[in-house]
Amino acid sequence: MNLVTFTADGRSLWGVTTADGVIALSPDFPQWKTLRNVIAEGAIAQVLEAGKGRAVTHRDGSFSYDIPVPNPEKIICVGVNFPDRNAEYKDGQEAPAKMSLFPRFARSFNGAGQPLIRPPESPQLDYEGEIAVIIGKGGRRISEEEALSHVAALTLCNEGTIRDWVRHAKFNVTQGKNWDRSGAIGPWAVPFTDPAQIADVELVTRVNGEIRQQDRTSRMLFPVARQIAYISTFTTLVPGDIIVTGTPTGAGARFDPPIWLKPGDVIEIEVPGIGTLRNGVADE
Numbered sequence: 054m055n056l057v058t059f060t061a062d063g064r065s066l067w068g069v070t071t072a073d074g075v076i077a078l079s080p081d082f083p084q085w086k087t088l089r090n091v092i093a094e095g096a097i098a099q100v101l102e103a104g105k106g107r108a109v110t111h112r113d114g115s116f117s118y119d120i121p122v123p124n125p126e127k128i129i130c131v132g133v134n135f136p137d138r139n140a141e142y143k144d145g146q147e148a149p150a151k152m153s154l155f156p157r158f159a160r161s162f163n164g165a166g167q168p169l170i171r172p173p174e175s176p177q178l179d180y181e182g183e184i185a186v187i188i189g190k191g192g193r194r195i196s197e198e199e200a201l202s203h204v205a206a207l208t209l210c211n212e213g214t215i216r217d218w219v220r221h222a223k224f225n226v227t228q229g230k231n232w233d234r235s236g237a238i239g240p241w242a243v244p245f246t247d248p249a250q251i252a253d254v255e256l257v258t259r260v261n262g263e264i265r266q267q268d269r270t271s272r273m274l275f276p277v278a279r280q281i282a283y284i285s286t287f288t289t290l291v292p293g294d295i296i297v298t299g300t301p302t303g304a305g306a307r308f309d310p311p312i313w314l315k316p317g318d319v320i321e322i323e324v325p326g327i328g329t330l331r332n333g334v335a336d337e
Contacts, residue, residue, distance in 0.1 A: 054104050055241040055328075056097065056206060058088055058123055058164075061116040065123070067091070069104035070241050074112040076104050088242065089122050089293035092189050092205045097244055118164035121208050121242040122187055127294045128157040129284055130183075130212060130230070134274050134299025152275045152283060157212075157297070161231045165240030168335035169213045169314065172232055178314040178334065181212035181300035182258030182266050182322035184251065186277055187242055188294040193285055200281035203290065206242035207250060209322050209330035210297045211258075213237070216306045216313075237332045238295070250326055251277050256301060259321045260314070268301035275299070 054069040061077075067088045068078040078100055085091045091100055132153035163169065171178040189205025213236035219229030243250070251270055258266035270276075275283070280296055305312040314320070314334045322330040 054101055055243050056088055056091070056100070056121060057241040058119040058121050059111070059116045060119055061111050065119065068110070069101060071109050074109040075116060076107045077110040078103055087123050089125065092122065092187065093292035095189070097189070097205060101244065118166050118240045120159065120162050120164050120238040121206070122293045122295065124159055125293045125295050126291050127288070128159060128162075128297065129294070130155050130157055130297040131275060131280055131299045132226070135268050135272055135301045136274065137268070137302035148274050152280065154284065155226050155230060157236070158231050160233055162210075162236045162238045163234045163332065165237060165330050165332065167234070167237065168333040169211065169237060169320070170232070170234040170335055170337050171314065171316070172215065172235075172337050175215050175217050176313055176315075177216040177218075177306075177311070178235065179214045179216050179305045180258060180260065180265070180314060180320050181214060181304055182256060182320075183210045183212050183300045184208075184254075184256060184270065184298050184324055184327065185210040185238060186251075186281070186296045186298060188281075188290045188296070189245075189292055191289060191291040191294075193289045195282055195285040195290070197278045197282040200278035201245075201248050201251075203281060204245045204277070205292070206244050207327050208238055208242050209240075209324060209327055211237040211320055211322055211330060211332055212297055212300060213314075214304075216311070237330060239330055240328060243327050254324055254326060257323045258301075258303065259323070260305075261319055265305070266301045266303035270298075273299060
């Protein structure tokens with residue numbers, strides 16, 4: 054079972070997944086309004102236990118996925134975190150000594166199955182398949198050795214980007230990374246119990262069935278533990294924070310000519326043990 058936030062009949066609910074749908078558990082735990090509260094209370098194991106043997110409350114097709122952790126305090130994204138991605142820049146520079154970071158806002162993401170929204174201001178909507186880490190235990194100046202003990206769950210992210218807007222300014226990409234509903238997170242949160250879940254797994258992005266991105270987490274320039282240690286040096290991480298860990302080479306901007314997303318396209322991001330995040334595209 055995995056943790057899930059979803060909407061059914063106009064109500065936002067949380068619960069656990071099954072092969073046929075989901076089990077709503079939020080009515081049984083009114084003290085925890087959202088999965089962010091569950092994570093903050095260290096209650097994931099209790100919730101999973103409560104879901105055992107229960108009947109499906111909402112079958113597939115009767116609900117829509119939301120991002121697993123609603124309204125996280127922080128979503129921090131790591132840029133240029135694979136060797137081939139660094140080489141894309143063709144600037145002759147070796148892999149950076151320090152990681153590149155930028156923030157995203159929660160409203161810039163949809164849930165699984167919802168379309169990425171292409172705004173009228175630009176046709177340059179692009180995809181970036183990534184693994185996202187959900188923080189369970191907060192902290193400041195977390196050591197790299199202890200970092201993975203602060204992870205509650207894993208999920209997937211399509212870090213949709215409006216490419217020309219990331220180049221509007223000299224020193225930041227924030228305005229190209231935060232268009233409303235331009236990306237997606239989900240479909241669920243997989244409880245993190247073993248470092249092997251993130252150490253060396255394959256990340257694949259497909260567009261209309263064609264593989265566009267493919268790499269392994271063992272090749273990250275900055276592994277997840279180092280990301281947590283570095284980020285927590287300058288900001289306090291709190292339960293429910295999300296770290297989006299970096300995308301491999303192969304985004305649409307790197308084709309000649311570039312291949313931008315358009316309505317009708319289907320993007321799938323797949324990682325064994327986590328699942329598949331699938332989204333379409335629609336114009337605003």
